[in-house]
Amino acid sequence: MRRFRGQSRRSRPAQQGIRLPRNAPDIELEIERIGGRGDGIGTAGYKLNYETADWPVFVPGTLVGEQVRARPTAATAQGITAEIIELIRTSPDRAEPVCSVFGAGQGCGGCAFQHMSETAYRQTKTEAFTGLLEKAGLTPKILPPVWTEMAGRRRAKLAYRRTTDQFITGFAGRGSHFIYPLESCGILSPALKEVTDALADWAAPCFTAGETGTIQINMLSGGADLLIRPDQDIPAERLTVLSERAAACLRGGPGLVRLALLPPGSAEPVLLLAPAEATLYLDKAVGGQTLVPPPGAFLQASTEAETALITAVLAAADITDGARPHIIDLYCGVGTFSLPLLGCGASLNGYEEDKAAVDALVAAARAAGFGNRTEAVMRDLNAAPVRADELADADIVLIDPPRQGAAAQIAELAKLGQMSVAPTIVMPKVIPKVIMVSCNPFTALRDINLLVQAGWHLDQVQMIDQFVRTAHTEMVACLHHTGGPEGAYWAGAQTKTGQQRQR
Numbered sequence: 317m318r319r320f321r322g323q324s325r326r327s328r329p330a331q332q333g334i335r336l337p338r339n340a341p342d343i344e345l346e347i348e349r350i351g352g353r354g355d356g357i358g359t360a361g362y363k364l365n366y367e368t369a370d371w372p373v374f375v376p377g378t379l380v381g382e383q384v385r386a387r388p389t390a391a392t393a394q395g396i397t398a399e400i401i402e403l404i405r406t407s408p409d410r411a412e413p414v415c416s417v418f419g420a421g422q423g424c425g426g427c428a429f430q431h432m433s434e435t436a437y438r439q440t441k442t443e444a445f446t447g448l449l450e451k452a453g454l455t456p457k458i459l460p461p462v463w464t465e466m467a468g469r470r471r472a473k474l475a476y477r478r479t480t481d482q483f484i485t486g487f488a489g490r491g492s493h494f495i496y497p498l499e500s501c502g503i504l505s506p507a508l509k510e511v512t513d514a515l516a517d518w519a520a521p522c523f524t525a526g527e528t529g530t531i532q533i534n535m536l537s538g539g540a541d542l543l544i545r546p547d548q549d550i551p552a553e554r555l556t557v558l559s560e561r562a563a564a565c566l567r568g569g570p571g572l573v574r575l576a577l578l579p580p581g582s583a584e585p586v587l588l589l590a591p592a593e594a595t596l597y598l599d600k601a602v603g604g605q606t607l608v609p610p611p612g613a614f615l616q617a618s619t620e621a622e623t624a625l626i627t628a629v630l631a632a633a634d635i636t637d638g639a640r641p642h643i644i645d646l647y648c649g650v651g652t653f654s655l656p657l658l659g660c661g662a663s664l665n666g667y668e669e670d671k672a673a674v675d676a677l678v679a680a681a682r683a684a685g686f687g688n689r690t691e692a693v694m695r696d697l698n699a700a701p702v703r704a705d706e707l708a709d710a711d712i713v714l715i716d717p718p719r720q721g722a723a724a725q726i727a728e729l730a731k732l733g734q735m736s737v738a739p740t741i742v743m744p745k746v747i748p749k750v751i752m753v754s755c756n757p758f759t760a761l762r763d764i765n766l767l768v769q770a771g772w773h774l775d776q777v778q779m780i781d782q783f784v785r786t787a788h789t790e791m792v793a794c795l796h797h798t799g800g801p802e803g804a805y806w807a808g809a810q811t812k813t814g815q816q817r818q819r
Contacts (some may be wrong), residue, residue: 333390333392334392336388336390336391338387342388343360344360344383345358345373345375345383347381347382347383347384349380350379350380350444352758354429355374355428356379357395358373358375358384360373371396373388373398374396376400377400377431378400379436382403382406382410383404385400385402387399409436410431410432411430411433413430413431414466414500417500423490423496425490425496426501427786428785428786442461444787445757445779449777452762452765456774456777457775457777458776459628461779461780461781462778462779464780465620466784467505468503468505468619468621468784469508469618470505470507470508470615470617471533471535471615472504472512474498474512475488475493475528476528476530476531477527477528478527482516482520484516485497485515498513502785507535508533508540511542511570514566518561519531519561519562522554522557531544532544532612534609534613535570537596538594538595539570539573540566540571540572541573543577543611543612544578550577550579555577555588559589563575571592572592573590573592574587574589574591575587576588578612585611585612587611596609598622598623598626599622599623602627602656603626603656603659605655605658605684608679608680609676614673616652621782624780624782625780625782630656632792633662633751635660639661640663642712643664643712644706644707644712644713644714645665646667646717646722646725647715648667648673648714649670649673649677650680651677651680653716653753654677654681663690664686664689664691665692666692666693667692668694668695669694669695677690678692701727704731708732710748711748712751713729713750714751714752716753717752720756720759721763723763730766732747733767733770733772747771747772749797750767751795752764754793755789755790756788760793764793767795768795771798772795773795773797776793778791
């Protein structure tokens with residue numbers, strides 16, 4: 317039998333709910349399945365509020381078929397959360413974690429599946445993905461998944477805390493503010509790991525006890541791009557020392573391309589140091605364009621995953637030689653997908669809430685010679701989605717929303733697909749193809765179902781394992797509209813003149 321250490325008093329339950337007393341009676345159960353957060357789930361009788369009933373019990377760090385003894389920690393609307401204290405029967409799929417701070421719900425919150433063999437890990441994520449499709453009632457062609465290497469992470473957002481005697485950096489624990497160090501982290505790329513290992517050396521003298529914040533690290537083509545987000549103001553003299561020490565410490569390793577600071581309450585980063593050009597070269601296999609991300613920009617988690625995602629998007633777009641499709645890129649970011657599509661001959665309108673990202677996309681497009689085919693504007697697509705009549709000019713709509721999905725924007729897109737026999741206007745083009753990229757298949761399939769109800773057909777999906785050893789999955793989906801040839805009618809389209817739109 318294998319025993320596990322108790323949960324740290326600084327940890328909190330993974331799911332919010334009613335805290336149970338620490339002397340609550342233990343539960344013995346068999347794990348029946350793996351949940352969406354990566355927890356093992358079983359069923360056990362438990363007395364709560366003077367009533368005994370069978371409850372779903374969520375136990376992090378467990379595998380299907382294992383018999384465990386667990387200590388209940390909280391009662392939620394979903395069931396009982398618990399921490400494993402004894403492994404009575406072990407699954408043959410159990411493996412030794414590569415990271416020393418990976419824990420069964422009480423360690424670093426970065427990974428969920430380091431205790432699984434590679435075969436079991438891939439099977440678990442594949443079954444979870446296909447299970448979501450089945451629950452959504454969707455039957456697309458499922459392309460082979462792409463599995464990325466474990467130590468490939470090129471970006472990380474680290475928490476930091478300065479104590480009296482040390483500078484602590486790392487990932488926060490699951491459901492807690494405790495910071496776990498990264499000495500044995502198995503998911504960071506070697507270059508990123510080298511930067512994180514050096515943080516304490518150059519940063520410690522520049523912070524005082526009690527100061528906290530985060531450090532965003534993006535590994536660009538020339539080196540590290542750092543954005544510090546302190547929770548407290550840092551005096552100018554300390555910022556000067558911070559810049560000097562960072563440049564000196566990283567000079568002999570992966571290099572420093574930029575150091576910036578986002579002061580508390582500010583929306584604009586302050587550039588502290590830029591010893592090299594902050595550029596990111598896309599893989600030549602997908603066009604080789606150059607991105608110019610601003611400080612703290614959102615990037616795909618790894619170069620390998622980025623290339624796989626772009627490859628999937630280009631394949632779905634299927635732009636033939638000589639074609640000049642018009643593409644609308646929603647949540648376009650810095651142009652990770654826009655630039656390769658422009659490289660295939662497309663014209664593009666991009667929409668993005670982050671002005672710095674919009675400026676970066678426009679600058680990169682101009683530098684690549686695509687400026688006359690590119691327009692990008694800042695727009696909050698949740699508050700002000702691109703309207704259906706604005707989308708009507710597109711041959712392809714590409715949408716890469718945040719984790720919560722794009723309910724408002726999908727509603728506008730759905731209007732475009734709803735056909736009527738009592739038209740107010742003759743549509744000049746076929747309804748656009750839709751390509752969706754998502755880091756949350758649950759919300760993506762919710763949104764896709766709305767498009768299916770509006771006449772689109774989900775042709776194919778592909779899972780890309782960008783977030784290695786976590787319960788998170790990236791996906792790319794392609795949809796085409798099944799109703800109406802060119803010139804189909806759409807009730808509700810409007811133009812400024814009220815006349816028929818011309819091609």
